[in-house]
Amino acid sequence: xxxxxxxxxxxxxxxxxxxxxxxxxxxWKSWAFxxxxxxxxxxxxxxxxxxxxxxxxxxxxxxxxxxTPGPTIPLVSHDMYNQLFTLHGAVMTFLFIIPGIxxxxxxxxxxxxxxxxxxxxxxMNLCSFxxxxxxAVFFLAALFLGGLDTGWTFYTPxxxxxxxxxxxATMGAFILGFSSIFTGLNFIVTVHTLRPPGMxxxxxxxxxxxxxxxxxxxxxxxxxxxxxxxxxxxxxIMGIGIFDPAxxxxxxxxxxxxWFYSHPAVYIMILPAMGVISELMSTFSRKPIFGxxxxxxSSLAIALLGFxxxxxxxxxxxQSQMSAIVFSALTFSVAxxxxxxxxxxxxxxxxxxxxxxxxxxxALSFLFLFTIGGLTGLxxxxxxxxxxxxxxxxxxxxxxxxxxxxxxxxxxxxVFYWWPKMTGKLYDEFWGQIAAWIVFVGFNxxxxxxxxxxxxxxxxxxxxxxxxxxFYHKMSTIGAFLLGVGLFIALWVLLKSLKxxxxxxxxxxxxxxxEWQCSSPPPHDNFSHTPTVGDPYDLESTVYDPKLxxxxxxxxxxxxx
Amino acid sequence: xxxxxxxxxxxxxxxxxxxxxxxxxxxKAPEVDSLFHFITGISLFFxxxxxxxIVWFLIQYRRRPGIEPQPSPHHNTVLELxxxxxxxxxxxxxxxxxxxxxxxMRTPPDGAMEINVNAKKWSWLFTYSNGWGExxxxxxxxxxxxxxxxxxxxxxxxxxxxFRVKMDVVPGRYTKLWFNATEVGEFxxxxxxxxxxxxxxxxxxxxxxxxxxxxxxxxxxxSDPYTDQDGQPRPxxxxxxxxxxxxxxxxxxxxxxxxxxxxxxKGTFGTTQKMTDGTDVVIDENYVRESILNPxxxxxxxxxxxxxxFQGQLKDQDIGAIIAYMKSLK
Numbered sequence: 001x002x003x004x005x006x007x008x009x010x011x012x013x014x015x016x017x018x019x020x021x022x023x024x025x026x027x028w029k030s031w032a033f034x035x036x037x038x039x040x041x042x043x044x045x046x047x048x049x050x051x052x053x054x055x056x057x058x059x060x061x062x063x064x065x066x067x068t069p070g071p072t073i074p075l076v077s078h079d080m081y082n083q084l085f086t087l088h089g090a091v092m093t094f095l096f097i098i099p100g101i102x103x104x105x106x107x108x109x110x111x112x113x114x115x116x117x118x119x120x121x122x123x124m125n126l127c128s129f130x131x132x133x134x135x136a137v138f139f140l141a142a143l144f145l146g147g148l149d150t151g152w153t154f155y156t157p158x159x160x161x162x163x164x165x166x167x168x169a170t171m172g173a174f175i176l177g178f179s180s181i182f183t184g185l186n187f188i189v190t191v192h193t194l195r196p197p198g199m200x201x202x203x204x205x206x207x208x209x210x211x212x213x214x215x216x217x218x219x220x221x222x223x224x225x226x227x228x229x230x231x232x233x234x235x236x237i238m239g240i241g242i243f244d245p246a247x248x249x250x251x252x253x254x255x256x257x258x259w260f261y262s263h264p265a266v267y268i269m270i271l272p273a274m275g276v277i278s279e280l281m282s283t284f285s286r287k288p289i290f291g292x293x294x295x296x297x298s299s300l301a302i303a304l305l306g307f308x309x310x311x312x313x314x315x316x317x318x319q320s321q322m323s324a325i326v327f328s329a330l331t332f333s334v335a336x337x338x339x340x341x342x343x344x345x346x347x348x349x350x351x352x353x354x355x356x357x358x359x360x361x362x363a364l365s366f367l368f369l370f371t372i373g374g375l376t377g378l379x380x381x382x383x384x385x386x387x388x389x390x391x392x393x394x395x396x397x398x399x400x401x402x403x404x405x406x407x408x409x410x411x412x413x414x415v416f417y418w419w420p421k422m423t424g425k426l427y428d429e430f431w432g433q434i435a436a437w438i439v440f441v442g443f444n445x446x447x448x449x450x451x452x453x454x455x456x457x458x459x460x461x462x463x464x465x466x467x468x469x470x471f472y473h474k475m476s477t478i479g480a481f482l483l484g485v486g487l488f489i490a491l492w493v494l495l496k497s498l499k500x501x502x503x504x505x506x507x508x509x510x511x512x513x514x515e516w517q518c519s520s521p522p523p524h525d526n527f528s529h530t531p532t533v534g535d536p537y538d539l540e541s542t543v544y545d546p547k548l549x550x551x552x553x554x555x556x557x558x559x560x561x
Numbered sequence: 562x563x564x565x566x567x568x569x570x571x572x573x574x575x576x577x578x579x580x581x582x583x584x585x586x587x588x589k590a591p592e593v594d595s596l597f598h599f600i601t602g603i604s605l606f607f608x609x610x611x612x613x614x615i616v617w618f619l620i621q622y623r624r625r626p627g628i629e630p631q632p633s634p635h636h637n638t639v640l641e642l643x644x645x646x647x648x649x650x651x652x653x654x655x656x657x658x659x660x661x662x663x664x665x666m667r668t669p670p671d672g673a674m675e676i677n678v679n680a681k682k683w684s685w686l687f688t689y690s691n692g693w694g695e696x697x698x699x700x701x702x703x704x705x706x707x708x709x710x711x712x713x714x715x716x717x718x719x720x721x722x723x724f725r726v727k728m729d730v731v732p733g734r735y736t737k738l739w740f741n742a743t744e745v746g747e748f749x750x751x752x753x754x755x756x757x758x759x760x761x762x763x764x765x766x767x768x769x770x771x772x773x774x775x776x777x778x779x780x781x782x783x784s785d786p787y788t789d790q791d792g793q794p795r796p797x798x799x800x801x802x803x804x805x806x807x808x809x810x811x812x813x814x815x816x817x818x819x820x821x822x823x824x825x826x827k828g829t830f831g832t833t834q835k836m837t838d839g840t841d842v843v844i845d846e847n848y849v850r851e852s853i854l855n856p857x858x859x860x861x862x863x864x865x866x867x868x869x870x871f872q873g874q875l876k877d878q879d880i881g882a883i884i885a886y887m888k889s890l891k
Binding site: 070071077078079082149150151155157158161162163245246250251252285286287288289290291292293294316317318321324325328329332335336339340342343344346347349350351352353354355356364367368371372375376378379381382383384385386387388390391392452455456457459460461462463464465466467468537539 | 565566567571574578580581582583589592593596597600603604607608611612614615618619622623624625628629630631632633634635636637640641644645648649652653655656658659660662663664666667714715716718720722723725726727728729731732733734736749751752753754755756757758759760761762822865866
């Protein structure tokens, strides 16, 4: 199909319009009732970052308490500690990591990457944001209505018997589930219907494949969580006897229901991160991504196989030996697609021109940390070693290497990568990189010692611990505060750029995907004309122009499609 | 005394063990450790390979002015298939080894010695063949032991790191775990399924005796709390103090006047106290007995209703001893 080539866009957008999505309309109502995916994305970004800050404060309090084997800091008693780790987990999982990349960055970037004006259902998109906000309010309410001390997993029968605000918190998670479903549904429809002429499935940027895979999981898995939490609420309020052994229920059934959602949810958290890393690896190596089809297909493979492995959270729960064996075997199968991606990213760097700009520092951290996270998963997938490691700090370290070392690094990499596009400002590159390396060192110091104490027998969710584990806990606590310092510097670098950052060019990194073809920040409608679609990884089509301070597109042969 | 510190006195860590793993205290340990080290070897190989390549590429292909990226293929099906399939073969080996040693772990040999385990918030009770219950797990060396476990309230999990065994303890059903201890000495047993306030204090001592004869000797002595080692009767309050420690009252009730999860024993007997429903109740023999057998009936004001029942675990004679102990704490 023929497409119209806008000369201004084709030249790199140097005469960017004064009007952009930030200045298009004014007043708080123009934000509160906006249907613009970019503004919704920015509101999500502020929201999830605030949630991350809250969860991070809980984490630092936890680590401070664990500095010595007995009670350490005033006011943090057994009960307070149990509430802190519960809220840390629940806030980080439900309010930060799950919506983090898809709802914040996905909302902003996905339609522009597609060359579209917006997502397929803008009203549903705004609704999803308010559902997120509503869910967050229920979580905060739980905080003031007696707290929550069940662990983020709400295991029965403990969650039925505790007198903390379980109903409020599960109601919050239930509402957040709808937010997640709305976002996922919106993205699936958008990818199917709003791709521009010429963008076939295999010409989509890998970030879109990853978000698409994620959206499938969100739509298919989240309803199961909703029903499970409903049953839990019914059990608490009405005593229907499904999970409560005293009424003839089965508490282990809850674990099956819960992990049927929550294992796929792990991939809701990591898949978008992998999408971000694919973009970063290619852009900052100035090489087309290696093995595009393998990466794209591995995203789908992960999305589907992720549904078949939930039982590996339950090897010691008393489930039958046969199911444990089958789940162990299936678990290994899901390791392959992740390994494929790592090798492909490595091969992308080969013979490239590798820049250590801030986003790439996070991408390389991701590669390092995710490799450790993935490899330590092998110990947990193997049955007899998992018996020793289950519910110890080894597991805590493993999932933090994947969720923080993986998803958070990619989230930060993505924020620093798209920041010039989102805000139109360039940040301080030097301090951006310093922050990234402090985060990297702090992270490893926090979580590596946890592997060792875990395999030596330190159980998780412990307020007091035996003196033999004190050395590891001390290192971990020091690391956590270092990590906190690094993250605060990163935040300061970004906030400072809003005030004093230089104006960002349309394409500061030389990427070939469509979002870099509109001005920074993008105009209200993203593109005045549907842009030309080329190969998303044809980086040779952009050259550096010192006059712009960024890259511009050079005339390339018209797309063959 | 700080009421939040643990009252558990842990045996000192057993010497031996490696950087990653504690001492090998059971016949299962060498098998599990061998798989652990096998996976560590494979992980180290891939970790060094991947990080080595990252560092090499970073140095070799760092961005320099005037130097363009060199052309290289965008995909290579043979290469990609081989790095997908070859590691899969290693995974099959890993799975198989985990599977076979797991089957051994889950299949107790015939004629193993059985010990019943009752878990409750936040104490363990091990009941031996003669009906005697203890908060410590005593076993003889070189004898297969099966633990038949159930919980009285929420899910707990029994974990002995030195033996490499762990199994959830679920209310309303029995789960089993077996091991064959090989090292004489004392070890720590942990609860590893989060179970509420004092989850982190739900520890127990595991004592491995050198022989069955030594174990039997211990059991005989331990089984009669009302007489001392020389067969002489003990004062009732002293027996009550023993129940206080061994049956887990100590987890939540102090004897020094401080409030923990539950009210203190000190100076309480004979006083009048407010309940959560506002009524005044005299703490007498009948109240103590009711609180032990049916803890939710009358809960002291200012405390949460979290105490489990001791119905069937403490005989009337034993409750009498506990009351005598409370009376002695003026």
